[in-house]
Amino acid sequence: MIKDNYQANTRNKLIAEAFYLTGDIEKYGSGFVRIRKELKKYPTMKMELEEIPNDFLAVLSYTKQRMGLVEDNVTDNRRKHIVELMKKNKKITPIEMANSIGVVRKTIARDLEL
CATH class of the missing domain: 1.10.10 (Arc Repressor Mutant, subunit A)
Structure with missing residues (x-):
């Protein structure tokens, strides 16, 4: 996932479909790629991925907040x-x-x- 060369796997298809139908997500499996692309506009922010049992944790942080x-x-x-x-x-x-x-x-x- 760190290098964007992974195959996305939808664990709960009903929740994913609900988010898609309500417009809360645009498409499946492209979130981390788009997050990293957007983060390039905010050099004081970073995303770290941490392995946890049977999953991972994404942590977003910043050294100085940028308002937009x-x-x-x-x-x-x-x-x-x-x-x-x-x-x-x-x-x-x-x-x-x-x-x-x-x-x-x-x-x-x-x-x-x-």
């Missing part, structure tokens, strides 16, 4: 604005940046951390 593409675009634009402010005034303070951009100082501090 819209949040990322807003953050990226704000960071560009911060850089422009710093180019114009090398002595600008985080409070002055926050006032100029219209956010709180903690937001500026978080953006400067990364």
Whole structure:
């Protein structure tokens, strides 16, 4: 399963069929492939597979939460604005940046951390 070269096996066909009919799954046996593909968009997240008796456990974790593409675009634009402010005034303070951009100082501090 780690390398996507496995044959999926539906253990409870009735539950799988119910999920398919309700639209909760799109197709059988492609979940881990799609999860890994989506995780590439979130470099701070990882999936680990652990063997347990007669089964396995998938654990998703992250080192820093990412809120999504819209949040990322807003953050990226704000960071560009911060850089422009710093180019114009090398002595600008985080409070002055926050006032100029219209956010709180903690937001500026978080953006400067990364």
